[in-house]
Amino acid sequence: MKRTDSTGGFTLLELVIALSITSLILVFIGSAFYMGYRSEERASEREGLQQRIRIINERLTWLLRGAYPFVRVSPEGNTLYFFGKKDSIGFVTTSTLSGSALEERAGLTFMKIFLDDG
Incomplete structure (x- = not known):
């Protein structure tokens, strides 16, 4: 027996697989952005600390000179x-x-x- 009323759309299984793959890709992209954000935040904190250390070092050097x-x-x-x-x-x-x-x-x-x- 042959189906004749095919509409040419996607099956439910194909939609579920496509949505699952899309969700995984979005999770990976979101994780990459979050890790990049955290890395930049830590680098900024380190830069601020190094700046304070440099200023203190310059002032102490000036006074001790x-x-x-x-x-x-x-x-x-x-x-x-x-x-x-x-x-x-x-x-x-x-x-x-x-x-x-x-x-x-x-x-x-x-x-x-x-x-x-x-």
């Missing part, structure tokens, strides 16, 4: 104005940070720098 071995002479003995601990440092310097209130005052300045874990 102007470090001066200032010694206070007193009857009790000589005192060198320098100290260093694991989370702080203090020293006398001729350099000041640009834009700070100390910039207008020339001369020796005692700087105390702390490490902030936050």
Whole structure:
């Protein structure tokens, strides 16, 4: 027996297979975009951290370049104005940070720098 009323369309099985393949392709494309977005986000975070580290390094280098071995002479003995601990440092310097209130005052300045874990 031969079917004569064929409309030339797709069968239900063909539609299900086509939709499944399309869904898989869309999932792969979405995953690729998401991974690219996350990668760019992490790179941006790293770049910001590196920028902050560079700025801190430049400022510390500037201050330490102007470090001066200032010694206070007193009857009790000589005192060198320098100290260093694991989370702080203090020293006398001729350099000041640009834009700070100390910039207008020339001369020796005692700087105390702390490490902030936050």
